[in-house]
Amino acid sequence: MTDFEELDYRPDSARWCRNLLSLPWCVYLDSGQGRFGGRYDILAADPFITLTTRGEVTEIRSRRGVESSRDDPLKLLARALGDFEPTIGDLPFSGGAIGCFAYDLGRRFERLPASADSDIAFPDMAVGIYDWAFVVDHLERRRYLVGAGRDDTTRERWSELLCLGESSPARPTAAFEVISAVRSNFEREAYARAFAAVQDHIRRGDCYQVNLAQRFVATVSGDAWNAYEVLRTVSPAPFSAFMRTPHGEILSSSPERFLHVRDGRVETRPIKGTRARSKDAARDRQMRQALADSAKDRAENVMIVDLLRNDLGKVCEPGSVAVEKLFDIESFSHVHHMVSTVTGRLAPGRHPLDLLRACFPGGSVTGAPKVRAMQIIDELEPHRRNVYCGGIGYLGFNGRMDLNVAIRTLLREGDAIYAWAGGGIVADSDVDAEYQESLDKAEGLLTVLSGSAFSAAG
16 A cells, blocks of 8 residues: 655755665655756655666565576566556656666677676666655645555654655765866777777778767765765756665766656657857857757767667557657757657557667667667777666656666766766767767766866855
8 A cells, every 4th residue: 555645845855865865775866956857856765675787697685685696687677566556646656666777787688799898896787676755746846755565664664754854954974075187088099099990880881870988087085965966056957866875876967868658658868969058148059050950960860769769669569659859959058969759659568677678778879770889889998888878767666667868977986986978970970079079068077076066166
């Protein structure tokens, strides 16, 4: 039986997310206070089951103990979720799975080489099954505590959970500091060599497009939550997330929806095409219009739209896959993006996790054809991507799913913090423009890693 209680609305969920930080596996799916098309925030902690996958092995922890399995991780997740049940009213989430599906989970679904260096230990899948959550609806200006009733401890703790949802003095956290220079695994000359290799693959007919990314790393100390508060300020986005696990912390300000499922209807909104924003209003309008008029960016965008139509077609009803919007321009804090919308309807008997498997990882961050592009990425990028270009979000007990594409994302592991940025390379790409585009996309992340944002905030 589901528990449900409405609380006073709070416009900024981050102010009381601090109350959850000391609990295990704290997660915060952050819609950017409803800006840029976002609507719901979801906050939860202390899952009653966790699933962590590394390579061929998934560890499943529950109140009953720990077990390991070599079974398909998505099948294990479906088993842990159990049967779907109706939702409370129109809330998107009333308990279920929240977590991260790292890019490298795709190695369980596709045959890829093992050439890139795997120097980050964060799991390929890190998901908690949560029996309770706070859900904030910024459109209706309402806030709820919901409990699914699948974990016996929820009712026992209900009063305690209500207190967590109320205002309290900010719990002290250690100041976040960046204590080294930021280093890239692709300095400009190395990037140019990899760029040339991609174009050689394109000329030989191996692929049409490859998304090439560079990785940044710095040494840090203190609490990553403080870095996330800065990130969500300097780079707000509708599919942002903060996730604290025993294995590391994820800080994401993603503008891109990967997969959304509601009542069998499927939506994906790939981004392909970017221009930097300008503080000068006239120049900013010019940049936006230049993106809208760009034949090159339109060609790249439609290439990925076709790829995603094919991916959705693997699990959707025949004839249901459609392109609802093509070449929309959406503006965010640092960049303009070209965004399209592809929809479909899940075929009878298909599970949302079947959709995830069919589409993973997202075509907008691989290239086309997808598997060949992923093989080339493995050959050319110095390190595996880990969480970058995977997906972060939820799959509820009600069957609804919403995942971002984990771009504009930081990963804190020990005293290191990682960030990534890249872009799609095609036959007529320009190496200097593509390298600069990756820096434009990383601007919000690099602001956090530079330490200047903390000085300004202080």
